[in-house]
Amino acid sequence: MSVNINEREDIVEVKQILTDHIEVYDNSTRSDSPGGGWGSERIKQKGARPYKLATGSVLLLCALLLFTIMGLCVHISRERHELRAITTNLTGARDLLESTNANLTRERDACKTSNTLITKEKEQLESTYAAVVSERDQLNATYTNTHAEKVQLQANYNTLSKDKDQLQNRYNELKRDRESLNTSYVNLENERNDMQKGLLDLGWRYFDSHLYYISTMNKSWDDARQDCKSRGADLIKIDSQEEQEFVSSFNKEAWIGLSDVNIEGQWRWVDGSPLTTKFWAKDQPNSYKGEQDCVKLWLSPPLENWNDEKCSIQCFR
Structure with a gap:
C-alpha cells in the first residue's frame, strides 16, 4: 500500500500514541499491588505461558487496532485532502462567482443605463416617427390636392388651348373681314367723297x-x-x-x-x-x-x- 508524505506523518502520530498507551498499561500492571510487582509475582507463580499468551493477544489486538486506525487515518486524510481540494475549488468557484457576480452587477447596471438610454431613444424615435408619419400624411394630402389641381389646370389648359385656337381662327376671320371692310370703307369713302362732291355741286x-x-x-x-x-x-x-x-x-x-x-x-x-x-x-x-x-x-x-x-x-x- 502506498501513502503520501502527509499520510505517513499521520501514521507516525498514531504509532506514537499507541506506544504511549502500551507503556502506560505495562506500568500500571506492575504497580497494582501495594507490595509492588504483584503481577510479576503472580505470573511467576502461575508460570510464564499464560502471560505470553495474554501479551501476544494484546499485541495482536494492538496491531489490528493500529492497522485499523492507520486505514482510518489514511481514509480520513484522503477525505480531508479531498475536502481541502473541494474547499479550494469551492473558494475559487466562490471567488469566481463573486467576480462574475460583480461583473454581472456592473453589466446589469450598464444594461439598466443602456436600457434607460434606449428607452429615451425609443421614445424620441417614436416621437420622430409620429412627426414623420404626420408629415408624410400632410405631404400625401398636399400631393393629392396638387395632383387634383394639376388635373384641373391641365383640363383648363386644354380648354384654353381650344379657346385660343378658336379665337385665333376668329381673329384670322376678323382680320380678313377687317381688311375686307377697310377695302369697302375706302371704296365707300371714295364713293362718299364723289357723292359729296356731286352734292356740293348741286348745293x-x-x-x-x-x-x-x-x-x-x-x-x-x-x-x-x-x-x-x-x-x-x-x-x-x-x-x-x-x-x-x-x-x-x-x-x-x-x-x-x-x-x-x-x-x-x-x-x-x-x-x-x-x-x-x-x-x-x-x-x-x-x-x-x-x-x-x-x-x-x-x-x-x-x-x-x-x-x-x-x-x-x-x-x-
Whole structure:
C-alpha cells in the first residue's frame, strides 16, 4: 500500500500514541499491588505461558487496532485532502462567482443605463416617427390636392388651348373681314367723297354725318318744308352749338324746322320734339301781333340769330 508524505506523518502520530498507551498499561500492571510487582509475582507463580499468551493477544489486538486506525487515518486524510481540494475549488468557484457576480452587477447596471438610454431613444424615435408619419400624411394630402389641381389646370389648359385656337381662327376671320371692310370703307369713302362732291355741286353741304341744302328760291315756311320732303329730307332741327354755328356759316336768312303753330308759346321741332337748345336773337321771340309762329335765321351773331316770323313770308329754306 502506498501513502503520501502527509499520510505517513499521520501514521507516525498514531504509532506514537499507541506506544504511549502500551507503556502506560505495562506500568500500571506492575504497580497494582501495594507490595509492588504483584503481577510479576503472580505470573511467576502461575508460570510464564499464560502471560505470553495474554501479551501476544494484546499485541495482536494492538496491531489490528493500529492497522485499523492507520486505514482510518489514511481514509480520513484522503477525505480531508479531498475536502481541502473541494474547499479550494469551492473558494475559487466562490471567488469566481463573486467576480462574475460583480461583473454581472456592473453589466446589469450598464444594461439598466443602456436600457434607460434606449428607452429615451425609443421614445424620441417614436416621437420622430409620429412627426414623420404626420408629415408624410400632410405631404400625401398636399400631393393629392396638387395632383387634383394639376388635373384641373391641365383640363383648363386644354380648354384654353381650344379657346385660343378658336379665337385665333376668329381673329384670322376678323382680320380678313377687317381688311375686307377697310377695302369697302375706302371704296365707300371714295364713293362718299364723289357723292359729296356731286352734292356740293348741286348745293348740298356735309356736316357731322348729315347733308344740308340751301335753296336759292324764296318760299313760305310750309312750302319750304314740302320742298324738303320732296327731296327726302325736312327742315333743319338744330341740336347743338356746333350745328348752329355750321348753319349760320351759310350767311343766309333761312327757315328752320321750329314753330308754335299748334299751341302759342310751345315751340316744337318738325319731328314733334320740344325745344331745349335755344339761340334766340335779342328780345326774341316776341310773337309780334300774335302772327309770328315760325322761326328763321337772321344775319346776326351765330349764337343769337333766331327770330320768330310770319309763316307766310317768303324766305330761303
